[in-house]
Amino acid sequence: MKKKQIGGLIIAAILFVAIGVASVLTNALTDSFSQRMLEESAEHLLTGGYDFQPPGKNYIAIVRVEGTIQEQTESNYFETSSGYQHTTTLEYIDNLMDDSNNQGILLYVDSPGGTVYESEELYLKLKEYKETTGRPVWDYMAHYAASGGYMVSMSADKIYANPNTTTGSIGVIMAGYDMSGLYEKLGIRYVSITSGANKDSSKMTDEQIAIYQSQVDEYYSKFVGIVADGRGMSEEEVKQLADGRTYTANQALENGLIDEISLYADMKEAMSEELNVDEFYELESSKNTLSSLLAEVKDLVPKSEAQILTETAADMESGVPMYYAEQLQ
CATH class of the missing domain: 1.20.5 (Single alpha-helices involved in coiled-coils or other helix-helix interfaces)
Structure with missing residues (x-):
């Protein structure tokens, strides 16, 4: 070869x-x-897309309540859920209670409120934090701290508001849609077979309205009591302010609903000096490589008509009692 x-x-x-x-x-x-x-x-x-990795020295924890206070939305491979995350926030506060380096909570509220269940549960968790640790909670109100957003603020030792904050709206709303007229025009007949006269609420009777009103009144009474306890006021004094209206920061200060009007940076500085702690810490998203890549792919896929209709329906009131302030568009 x-x-x-x-x-x-x-x-x-x-x-x-x-x-x-x-x-x-x-x-x-x-x-x-x-x-x-x-x-x-x-x-x-x-983990809901978030990691608890506090500094190894004394710090003040920032707990953000931004957006509608409601049941936690699911995090998936495509994205980290945005807005207020209820379960993640409660777990965060639990972690803070167990961390001796934590010296207090700065509660940052930018919310028009939300469901009765989650709003009160968050309020009670913050109260538990204070009672268990003896550490302070200071509250800062940003754009909105109304209704359920105001309720959670009642856990704070001091309440600061931005000069342009909208707050108050102490009250309860339970809403829904009567679609019977639309169904009739479209030739759709709604049929329900129930075990009792008040099981079907598709066409509200006076008796059913009275039943739901009694529930709203009960939640309202509880809300008034929470405000009275948080602000050191009598329930009668609170009721004078609690007709559902919102207040500007100046009006809230005049009526004893907040303690001070301040910019956020100034409030942080005041809390830092009071507690003699310079470090602030808050949860950060742990969005990973795969979810980032898939999120880009998801954004390229157009939504079907069915998806659009489903999302629109989800935005409509569902009859759930809420501590929520309706916002003008």
Whole structure:
């Protein structure tokens, strides 16, 4: 065999081995990377997309209540849920109670309120934090701290509001839609077979309205009591202010609903000096590589008419009692 042929065979063999080794290494690295992304995503789902990693020294924790206070929305592979996250926030406060380096909570509220259930549960969790640790909670109101947003603020030792804050709206709303007229025009007949006259609320009777009114009155009475306790006022004094109206920061200060009007930076500085703590900490999103990539893909996929209709229906009132302030559009 000629030397050139032998040399070519050797080179071919070397290339074959090199390609094989490279392929094995590539597959191994790809599997490792895929496994790591899946592990990240699994952890991302379990934690709601947030990690508790406080500093190893004394700090003040910032707890944000932004958006509608409601049941936690699901986090998925495509994205980290935005807005107020109820379960994550409660777990965050639990972690703060167990951390001796934590010296207090700065409650940052920018919310028009939300459901009765979640609003009161958050309020009670903040009260538990204070009673368990003896540490203070200071509250700062941003754009809105109304209704349920005002209720959670009642857990605070001091309440500050931005000069342009809208607050108050102490009251309860339970709303829904009567679709019977629309159904009739569309030729749709609603049928329900119930065990009692008040099981079907598709067409509200006077008796049913009275039943729901009694529930709203009960929640309202509880709200008034929480405000009276939080602001050191009598229930009669609170009721004079609690007809559902909102207040500007100046009006709230004049009526004893807040303690001071301040910019956020100035409030943080005052709290830092009071507690002699310079460090502030808050949860940050732990959005991972896979969820970031898939979020970009999701944004490219157009929504179907069914999806749009479903999302629109979800935004409509559902009859759930709420500490919520309707916002003018």
